[in-house]
Amino acid sequence: MSNTSSQPALNQVQKTPRVRLSRDARLAVFLFFLGWVMSYADRQLITLALPYIGKDLSLSPTQQGMLISAFFVTYAIVQIPGGMLVDKLGAKRTAVAGVLAWSVFTVATGTAGSFAVMLAIRALFGIGEGVYPAASVKAVAERTSAAQRMTATGWMYSSNAVGTIVAALAGAALIATIGWQGAFFILGAVGLLVALAIGIFLPKADASAAQTLEVQESPTSTITAKDLFRSAALWGHVAMFFGYGVVAWGMSAWVPSYLVDARGIPLGVVAAAAVIPVAVGGVASVLGGRLVDRLGGRHRLIVIPGMLACILTLAMMTQELPVPLFITLIGLLSFFSGMCYMPVFAGPVRGLPTAVVGTAYATISTGSQVAGILTPTLMGVVVENVSWEAAFGVLIAGCVICIIAAALVPRGPDEFFASFARRQTVAVHGA
Known part of the structure; x- marks a missing residue:
């Protein structure tokens, strides 16, 4: 006879007590927050620069639209393979590689002199950004308990709004003062610094986080x-x-x-x-x-x-x-x-x-x-x-x-x- 009196019913709402994030968890959230700010700033910058890019490279409206779409297509395609790569190689390694890659291609955007080159760069930029979402979520999950996980991830994802505003304000100011090429150079350089910060300062994963689940995983059970x-x-x-x-x-x-x-x-x-x-x-x-x-x-x-x-x-x-x-x-x-x-x-x-x-x-x-x-x-x-x-x-x-x-x-x-x-x-x- 099983003892069910001590187990909460599945349909009963259980409020989880608040647990303060550890120092390592807060640092991880902050570092990946910065990464997401740059992710959104870099991808939004081209929408502000597009009129100037179109004029300098003599691009038609259709070609300008293709430059935007190139990012979204490769970004979408790489999501699932990127997630599998994160689970195989580790969150830190993949995140650093992703931020480095998209920052390099952000800088390269400012050097493009033709539509074909620009299109290829923006497609590669999408691949670099595509591996980052899974890496950032996994990295935060490895440093938080299950009861804290969505709170920590929510704080990290609040960066999306910040990144969009940074692109709108700083990006517009940079384009107005040093031109669209210089704006891509500056934001790309900042992204390289963020990649370096994640590589140096990200704390080690909490080994106990992998076992802190809503239910106890069977020792013989694995999920692939x-x-x-x-x-x-x-x-x-x-x-x-x-x-x-x-x-x-x-x-x-x-x-x-x-x-x-x-x-x-x-x-x-x-x-x-x-x-x-x-x-x-x-x-x-x-x-x-x-x-x-x-x-x-x-x-x-x-x-x-x-x-x-x-x-x-x-x-x-x-x-x-x-x-x-x-x-x-x-x-x-x-x-x-x-x-x-x-x-x-x-x-x-x-x-x-x-x-x-x-x-x-x-x-x-x-x-x-x-x-x-x-x-x-x-x-x-x-x-x-x-x-x-x-x-x-x-x-x-x-x-x-x-x-x-x-x-x-x-x-x-x-x-x-x-x-x-x-x-x-x-x-x-x-x-």
Whole structure:
């Protein structure tokens, strides 16, 4: 007879007490925060420099667009192989190599004298950046307990907002004073220093972190990359992040055009207003990480209400509203969606051994990258052939996909891990 009275029911919400991050964990978060700031600053810089690059290299609008797309294509392709490489070679080694590579190609961007050379450089730049997400998450996971993991990762990912703002402010100032080539030289050089800092100052991994799971791993049980790719639960998280990505990429790609083209707002006002959702989204990602840790990794309690709030907000945005109210709604949408960012990863990142966290994270991240490739084009087709209101319906569809996936995948890290244990038990007995 098993003793179940001391075990919490799976559907009971267990609040995890707050645990202060160790000094090593805080240092790791800070170093990878800096890496992410440079990642976003370097990738955003080209959008500011594109008019000048197009003029100096005599590029057509199509060629200019291809320079942006080249990064996203290679960045998406390398996600899963990059995650597997991280798990094989280690987070520190891969992270340093990634930051070094993309920083070198950032510098090289400033030396390009033709479209073909620039296109090749930006594609290689995407490969360098593509290995960093999994490396950064794995490195933080190796230095935190499961109960702290999403909080620490949320702090690290708040850097995305900082990097975007750095690119907008510092990048614009550098282009205005020393030209677009000099701006790439400066940001690339700073990236090289960040790679050096990670290589020198990153503390050693905490050996106990690999065993600090939501459930106790069986000594005879191992989870491999092959197991991950066979897991319906993991692909459910991929679908969840795809739905999230539809909202995030659709908003960033088309809301500025909507405000300028459909509402007649000056571009300068739109650019200034764009800082608001970026900042709000950064704060929300931190709060979402802290909250999902407090809730024991139960993502549904955040993702489903958050996406329902996004649907309501998007429905309001389809109405003819005063511009200040519309921008306020953009901020609310960024907050509600940003709260969902970390919870999407909570089950796998908290519930899996750190030996496979890199592969798991990279696989889930691919969902958003695919959304980033598909959504801007799809919304453009809808705007051209139907209406702006219908284009916002595409974003609502992304919310629905995210909600359905969140409802279908295991409720938390314990159930997520248990799904692998059950499969292995069936395989053993079946054999």
